[in-house]
Amino acid sequence: xxxxxxxxxxxxxxxxxxxxxxxxxxxxxxxxxxxxxxxxxxxxxxxxxxxxxxxxxxxxxxxxxxxxxxxxxxxxxxxxxxxxxxxxxxxxxxxxxxxxxxxxxxxxxxxxxxxxxxxxxxxxxxxxxxxxxxxxxxxxxxxxxxxxxxxxxxxxxxxxxxxxxxxxxxxxxxxxxxxxxxxxxxxxxxxxxxxxxxxxxxxxxxxxxxxxxxxxxxxxxxxxxxxxxxxxxxxxxxxxxxxxxxxxxxxxxxxxxxxxxxxxxxxxxxxxxxxxxxxxxxxxxxxxxxxxxxxxxxxxxxxxxxxxxxxxxxxxxxxxxxxxxxxxxxxxxxxxxxxxxxxxxxxxxxxxxxxxxxxxxxxxxxxxxxxxxxxxxxxxxxxxxxxxxxxxxxxxxxxxxxxxxxxxxxxxxxxxxxxxxxxxxxxxxxxxxxxxxxxxxxxxxxxxxxxxxxxxxxxxxxxx
Ligand SMILES: *Cc1c(COP(=O)(O)O)cnc(C)c1O
Ligand code: SF4
Numbered sequence: 001x002x003x004x005x006x007x008x009x010x011x012x013x014x015x016x017x018x019x020x021x022x023x024x025x026x027x028x029x030x031x032x033x034x035x036x037x038x039x040x041x042x043x044x045x046x047x048x049x050x051x052x053x054x055x056x057x058x059x060x061x062x063x064x065x066x067x068x069x070x071x072x073x074x075x076x077x078x079x080x081x082x083x084x085x086x087x088x089x090x091x092x093x094x095x096x097x098x099x100x101x102x103x104x105x106x107x108x109x110x111x112x113x114x115x116x117x118x119x120x121x122x123x124x125x126x127x128x129x130x131x132x133x134x135x136x137x138x139x140x141x142x143x144x145x146x147x148x149x150x151x152x153x154x155x156x157x158x159x160x161x162x163x164x165x166x167x168x169x170x171x172x173x174x175x176x177x178x179x180x181x182x183x184x185x186x187x188x189x190x191x192x193x194x195x196x197x198x199x200x201x202x203x204x205x206x207x208x209x210x211x212x213x214x215x216x217x218x219x220x221x222x223x224x225x226x227x228x229x230x231x232x233x234x235x236x237x238x239x240x241x242x243x244x245x246x247x248x249x250x251x252x253x254x255x256x257x258x259x260x261x262x263x264x265x266x267x268x269x270x271x272x273x274x275x276x277x278x279x280x281x282x283x284x285x286x287x288x289x290x291x292x293x294x295x296x297x298x299x300x301x302x303x304x305x306x307x308x309x310x311x312x313x314x315x316x317x318x319x320x321x322x323x324x325x326x327x328x329x330x331x332x333x334x335x336x337x338x339x340x341x342x343x344x345x346x347x348x349x350x351x352x353x354x355x356x357x358x359x360x361x362x363x364x365x366x367x368x369x370x371x372x373x374x375x376x377x378x379x380x381x382x383x384x385x386x387x388x389x390x391x392x393x394x395x396x397x398x399x400x401x402x403x404x405x406x407x408x409x410x411x412x413x414x415x416x417x418x419x420x421x422x423x424x425x426x427x428x429x430x431x432x433x434x435x436x437x438x439x440x441x442x443x444x445x446x447x448x449x450x451x452x453x454x455x456x457x458x459x460x461x462x463x464x
Pocket of ligand 2: 165166168169170173175212213214245246283
């Protein structure tokens with residue numbers, strides 16, 4: 001990493017005009033078709049440009065002018081973390097897949113032939129990891145709610161239909177299947193009213209988590225349809241409204257200069273005045289994302305409503321696989337009033353082979369960053385895998401009676417009783433996901449496995 005963080009960077013409490021905050025207040029974006037039109041991309045050589053075109057046939061690509069001009073440092077290509085975060089790279093595909101698509105493009109193969117290959121490759125990339133399709137779709141009065149995922153008792157996830165896209169796409173994203181038009185895999189919600197009915201019937205839900213894509217791509221007018229019902233008494237039990245978003249990074253204008261920015265902040269404030277806790281779950285993968293004036297202004301304005309901003313990110317090779325990056329990220333987040341929340345392990349999907357960091361190394365990076373920040377930065381947990389049985393954290397490496405082991409624990413479990421019980425896997429420097437780990441001490445399976453199988457077969461039977 002050649003970039004350095006400004007040492008003194010106080011949050012200024014002065015109103016600045018939007019032209020001082022950013023050059024870009026009108027949202028304009030580029031998709032695979034426009035790759036060649038991006039001025040900075042024209043500076044790359046032909047081979048690089050062609051490689052991008054090939055990869056963007058399979059994996060999602062979308063970038064906007066703000067990300068292009070204000071977040072990516074074009075003097076640091078290809079290493080720049082935000083370039084890696086948003087632009088397709090050759091190595092994201094297997095050589096054989098890359099060559100297949102490259103040949104089809106070069107020979108100008110018919111569209112349907114190309115599409116067939118693309119779909120094949122996409123399906124081979126595990127578009128829906130962690131059994132999400134089969135196991136987590138709840139029902140209300142017998143009708144499935146494909147836009148709701150209710151895995152852990154207290155928290156329901158909701159994917160609003162109109163929030164199934166983002167202001168730019170992350171190359172590592174496990175939601176990539178939604179963006180590239182594999183329709184039957186799309187979690188789409190029919191109606192806000194169905195969600196509310198579900199919540200009214202489930203008094204155990206204390207948290208609703210709006211997710212996407214990015215729910216902040218919705219106009220406030222649309223989002224309000226989902227938010228306003230929470231002002232009502234019948235949803236008193238839902239205490240916390242979380243909004244997972246990367247707009248704080250990719251389009252902070254959403255909270256500052258967009259026409260309906262104030263309206264959004266206003267509804268948030270209203271919910272808070274009604275006694276709700278509102279948490280913006282900000283996806284920041286690197287500290288450069290919150291160092292621009294507009295990003296800082298977005299943070300200031302969100303916090304002014306009384307909402308909290310908690311932060312999360314996966315650990316991703318080529319983007320943030322460096323303890324210094326995390327240390328700076330957490331330190332500066334605390335300085336700006338953000339609360340570090342999760343470090344995730346990159347999921348078993350998409351271009352994982354390009355991004356994955358082995359679990360032992362992930363823990364080392366976590367530890368080396370964590371040990372250097374104050375207690376206020378140590379609110380973060382991780383590295384955590386969102387796997388089929390639950391969220392599993394790598395707690396560390398140790399030796400027990402001569403056997404080197406990886407210590408794990410559930411932060412969230414399909415059965416809440418699994419949570420916070422340490423368990424042990426054989427030491428393995430290569431493993432990068434839970435299913436690659438083996439139980440330590442010669443045991444046949446992990447303590448939760450037989451119960452998980454039962455839960456799974458019950459869920460499958462129910463889903464019919
Ligand atoms: C992470 C996650 C949640 C929220 O868990 P918290 O520990 O409360 O942040 C809820 N549902 C699913 C499916 C999740 O993966
Ligand atoms: S913003 Fe979130 S949902 Fe959108 S591409 Fe990035 S990681 Fe995926």
